[in-house]
Amino acid sequence: MPVDPAATGAAAASPAGRAPAMQHRITLTINGTRRQMEVAPWTTLLDLLREEMELTGTKKGCDHGQCGACTVLLNGQRINSCLALAVTKDGAEVLTVEGLAAADGTLHPMQAAFVEHDAFQCGYCTPGQICSAVGLLKEGHARSAEEIRELMSGNLCRCGAYPNIVAAIEQAMQQAGVAAR
Amino acid sequence: MNRFSYSRPGAVSEAVRAVQAEAGAKFIAGGTNLVDLMKYDVERPRRLVDVGALPGLDRIEEQAGGLRIGALVTNSALAYDPRIQERYPLLSRAVLSGASPQLRNAATTGGNLLQRTRCYYFYDTGTPCNKREPGTGCPAVNGVNRIHAILGTSEHCIATHPSDMCVALAALEASVEVTGPGGDRRIALADFHRLPGDQPERDSTLGADEIVTAVQLPPKGFPANYTYLKLRDRQSYAFALVSVAAALEMDGGSIREARLALGGVAHKPWRDPQAEALLRGRPATREAFAEAAALVLKDARGYGGNTFKIELARRAIIRALSQAAAGTPQPIADKHIA
Structure with a gap:
């Protein structure tokens, strides 16, 4: 739907530090809950989730699309939320690490596999790793450990937990019935 | 990031008019490069015209024995399309060798063509750069230049174009469909990007108020x-x-x-x-x-x-x-x- 910000166009010149007047109304379905909100056009999806929705599971690492800590699923596809302007995602479904477990608290199979394989050390990259791995599984292009490594290269782990991350994803893949090749 | 206004037109013609109407207005689609550049203050648009949801531009269609790739087809959708994989595997491989799965899910075909150099000096607003601020000089020529160009350089700029997709498109002799206030035109990929010469601020021959609508692949795909x-x-x-x-x-x-x-x-x-x-x-x-x-x-x-x-x-x-x-x-x- 076309958006006309002409009515609030003057706000572009408002001094930094003031509450931004130029807001756009958008609708997002976040972890299954439909929410309407007002966003400034320069708000990234990452900042919206963390600062306004209080969903701090999604992490800000580099804030430049280089580390993958901010990975979420947008309409089922993994993306870097730090490089997505929230206003451009009007109408989308967003799934964050907080939305993966079942309502009764049962972990998502990928989360359970990460716990079982001790696939982390400090844990900072973990929400991004898990969301990325869920996206990877859904895409269905990885069949071997080698391909998992290649298709998880957008998620850096400074602790170097990579071998256990790959093992966890392999297990989740087997559970999901993906045949190795 | 600087403050800017935002609009989301419903048609290509409206989008072109919106960018033409306001100095400093820019198109945004996937945003994976533009938003990054805005965070570094390298790009400071006054308005973003969101073309990411324009109808009809996210399809790959048969055309004259080849394929026509809509400008909004994501890098992932392009690389994994069975027709691309079978008939143009070179293109699929090139796209999959670039960026990460997350970025490829967001980045578009049109945006990939127009992505900007990763020259360190271009990204660093604390240094001169002829591409970012024409006439200020090129610190890369006598500076840190491990990633820089060895062919077709000028004394004004030794930056490289960073795309993998475009290298395959060049080998396949693709062409780019664009539209603007002057109507539609088609640019051979070889003529789309340019050498820096004395105008390194211009990456391509696309006009500021023109927009890429598709990439055309000729029939020959060299699949063997x-x-x-x-x-x-x-x-x-x-x-x-x-x-x-x-x-x-x-x-x-x-x-x-x-x-x-x-x-x-x-x-x-x-x-x-x-x-x-x-x-x-x-x-x-x-x-x-x-x-x-x-x-x-x-x-x-x-x-x-x-x-x-x-x-x-x-x-x-x-x-x-x-x-x-x-x-x-x-x-x-x-x-x-x-």
């Missing part, structure tokens, strides 16, 4: 004898130091048709028609490949930090042509260095 060889500082999720798209049509042991394009070495995907002509009709031997490589690199110039690229490119061309001739492209997940 091709490779995309990408050499970089780490084995995935890094820009090319040197990449080579090689596509051959074989007649027994001889080369009937040859396409060769290099990435990471110039301000545009680098093709050399003379080197391709030299290969045509020749037996596919290492000697022929070495002659072609020497021809491509005869005017190459190193700037210190990037001088290694000349020898790297020579070897990469020979290896890529050998793989293409043998019909043994190297899978992206295979990190073995022969």
